[in-house]
Amino acid sequence: MELKLKGKIIKGVGGIYEIRISRSDADMLRGVGMKLEADTLLCKARGVFRHxxxxxxxxxxxxxxxxTELAMASDADSRTGRTKRDEARGGVMIEETLPRKNELIRPPMANLDMIFAVVAAAKPEPALSTVDKLITIAEYKHIEPVIIITKADLAPEAAENYASIYRKCGFHVFVEGLGIDGGELEAFIRENADKVSAFAGASGVGKSTLMNRLFPSLGLATGEISQKTECGRHTTRHIELYPLAHQFGEGTTGYLADTPGFGMLDFVQFDFYTKDDLPYVFREFEPYIGCCKYTKCTHTKEDGCALIEAVKAGEIPLERHKSYLEFYEVLKNKHKWDKK
Ligand SMILES: Nc1nc2c(ncn2[C@@H]2O[C@H](COP(=O)(O)OP(=O)(O)OP(=O)(O)O)[C@@H](O)[C@H]2O)c(=O)[nH]1
Ligand SMILES: [Mg+2]
Ligand SMILES: [Zn+2]
Structure with a gap:
């Protein structure tokens, strides 16, 4: 029997994809004798994707x-000692992708509704401009950024300080750490259990640790950070979307992903957004846009800049304007290079 089914890629490693299909489709395949693990199928993509x-x-x-016949034949192979990779030969094939709502380069994912920007209060020492890059890219793509400050047990004051910066801008912020009751974050994820979300941030900030706390059955590997550099060691190697149905019961449609930590988001190498978009991807700037003395105000140093006034008055966090200035400089120069 040959069937065409809809599914979602929840993992992809070395050209083998794990696809989650609906419970009813999974039951139908079981009905004809296929063996499925947790409503998922392993498969390859049709040649055209590779070529x-x-x-x-x-x-x-x-x-x-x-x-189904081919898939079951390779199922049988697997019982004679073949690996799961071999199971993916031919019986199940990705034919086409459906239109994407959005996509990100880092982490490389499609169709996200929400991104948790995870930053440690200490170890590794936070780089707010990296966090702001992630947040502004998400804003540009209409993916809701949510901030999580981890390791508050190591630096409680710093954690509260970072939290207040982002709360002031209007983001949801969660402060987490050993010995801190994480119930609020859990409740938030439960409230948003119909969304597709991901944990993202530098290596070693504690993404997988959080994931394990939320999904105790996962038992994901977590890694010590390096003593010398205080950087993470890239413990997580692959993105994997976990169906929230496992946690909150059948009928829950959302997913949450753990992702590998990343270092730099390179504005020069990648086109995320342009200099002209920049004021609009800082949500707390919005009330002040259009209120500057000069219509072409760049909000970097001009007299009568409403935004700079708001920073001075403490209405916009200084750190966020600092990120703005840094990105502005990079994007301005990038534009120059483009013209050459
Ligand atoms: N003190 C303290 N340590 C933490 C906390 N969260 C995580 N850690 C530790 O930080 C280290 C790194 O945690 P991971 O969860 O592996 O970090 P990760 O963000 O998944 O890192 P990558 O997979 O490399 O991107 C581990 O040794 C954790 O035990 C926390 O809230 N407090
Ligand atoms: Mg990890
Ligand atoms: Zn201005």
Missing amino acids: EKLTLLVGDDVMIRVD
């Missing part, structure tokens, strides 16, 4: 073709 270098991303909604 034309079309990217498939975790979070992509896809149409798959299932040849």
